[in-house]
Amino acid sequence: MRVLVLTVVHDPEDARIRHRQIAALRDAGHHVTLAAPFTAYGRPLPDDLDAIDIPRSQGRHRFAASRAARQLLKRRGRHFDVVLMHDPELVLATVGLTIPGLVWDVHEDTAAALQMKPWLPKVGRPAGTMLIRAIERSAERRMPLILAEESYAARFRKPHTVVRNSVAIPDDISVPVTDRVIYLGRLTAARGALELLELGRRLAPDVEVHLVGTADADCRRAIEAAQATGAVRWHGFVPNDEALAMLPGALAGLSLLHEQPNYAHSRPTKIVEYMAHGLPVVTTPNPASSELVMRHRCGSVVPFGDVDAAEAAVRRLRDDPAEHRRMADAGRKAVAAHYSWDADADLFVHSLERMAHATSP
Structure with missing residues (x-):
């Protein structure tokens, strides 16, 4: 054709x-x-x-x-x-x-x-x-x-x-787990950018928060300021293959979407990418997101806007390598079975x- x-x-x-x-x-x-x-x-x-x-x-x-x-x-x-x-x-x-x-x-x-x-x-x-x-x-x-x-x-x-x-499932993700979490995708206030910045401030210097994606005007200046103080590492736009290569070895993949009708029934692709690359997920309770994570027991669901809960979820993963491995394996198996x-x-x-x-x- x-x-x-x-x-x-x-x-x-x-x-x-x-x-x-x-x-x-x-x-x-x-x-x-x-x-x-x-x-x-x-x-x-x-x-x-x-x-x-x-x-x-x-x-x-x-x-x-x-x-x-x-x-x-x-x-x-x-x-x-x-x-x-x-x-x-x-x-x-x-x-x-x-x-x-x-x-x-x-x-x-x-x-x-x-x-x-x-x-x-x-x-x-x-x-x-x-x-x-x-x-x-x-x-x-x-x-x-x-x-x-x-x-x-x-x-x-x-x-x-x-x-x-x-999503495509990578064959090999056998890299050491490091003290970093990652967000992959467009950055906007409604997609939780400001909560991600606050999370970075609270986790530093124990855990790095990496942001990979372009930023809208409603959060760009705040991201640049947080980058300047070392609260987050913002990579800006990164080609898809290179961005996905940054996922393995992170403590968690983040998706802190706000409660909006457009997010309620759409499954964020980033969550499935996190799962495919062996990352436990930390997500807010939009129905499509929470149903995915809870059904496959591959992460944590935290309340909307609750940075305390997001921080606690990340620190639990850091302090419990066995639970991290269990969630990572569960996510990989779920993608292979249902979302490949x-x-x-x-x-x-x-x-x-x-x-x-x-x-x-």
């Missing part, structure tokens, strides 16, 4: 897009072109993949990106067997275009996510929610969907293929092949 993977929202290095889906398609022998906001994210165009640089859709500045995506699809959309789109605004951008092979990969509950966006006034959020739900209904009528979570199915009338945010990308990769590729065949002349 010839596949165009298109996003105006996500980082071109997004793990689901770049390092799982595109890798699986290429491993299966398909030709992939990635159109994404490389320049806007400060990412170089890859030299091992056909790539197209387009504007980024961000905050209230979304029109230019949607227009560029629509122009791209007008010019080249019919050259591909599948156009795999990753953002709801791209569904709008395709209205009125006759392009076979359109597929929408639904990453999140965008309507719930809108309730957290500071750029959208509260008075406009109900209308935004209505618009997103209308886009979802329109997409369901016009194209196949792929869902990243089983829980998303309730938003749609028909059954759709679920390709989960599962190996099975989901085949499902993903075969689903796109079937969708391409259904729309071919």
